[in-house]
Amino acid sequence: MKIYTLHRKQNLPIDIDTAWDFLSNPNNLKTITPNYMGFHILTGADRPMYAGQIIQYIVTPVLGIKTKWVTEITHVVNKQYFVDEQRYGPYSLWHHKHFIKAISGGIEMEDIIDYKLPFGLLGQLVHPLLVKPKLEEIFNYRTKKLEELFGTF
Structure with missing residues (x-):
């Protein structure tokens, strides 16, 4: 069983409140997803993020094939991190940790995806x-989209 990891860090010149408000709102995921993916939230984004939240999406990642993806927000620590895990979708495992922390002049955002x-x-x-x-x-x-929205560090 091969498990892969994608690890990304990005610094943005915004405060922790602005970062958290944007990143923890599932409705903003469409803004930072390429248009060709046909990202559309079906259910679950009608409340602020909470542990146990189930969000259902439709995405079209390759060859125009629409795929239903269901994730659960499993952990939330306000203004620090949240975790989403796939419950149904294209991966055998999808565990995505989103961390944010204040740094001098802004925030550091870190994504760690094990899949x-x-x-x-x-x-x-x-x-x-x-x-x-x-x-x-x-x-x-x-x-690139986050830099367009919030500026570069």
Whole structure:
């Protein structure tokens, strides 16, 4: 069983309250997701983030194939971190930790995603060709979009 990790850090010139208000609002996920992914929240984003929250999405990650994705917010510590885990979707495992902390002149945002692909060896073969580049592209887009929204550090 191969588990992959994507780790990203980004500094933004905003205060912790602004960062938390934006990043912990599931409705803002569409803003920082590439348009071609057809991201659409079906249910679960009608309240402020809380542990146990179930959010259902539709995404179109590759080849125009619509995929339902269900995540649960499993942990929330106000203005520090939250964790979302896939309950149903394209991965065998998806565990995404979002950390924010105040630093001189702004905040540091850190994402750590541990994930496993389905289909055993076939999933491992597809990872470097399709999955890893697609995740890198999505998180590069997020970095750029957050800089457009809040400025560069």
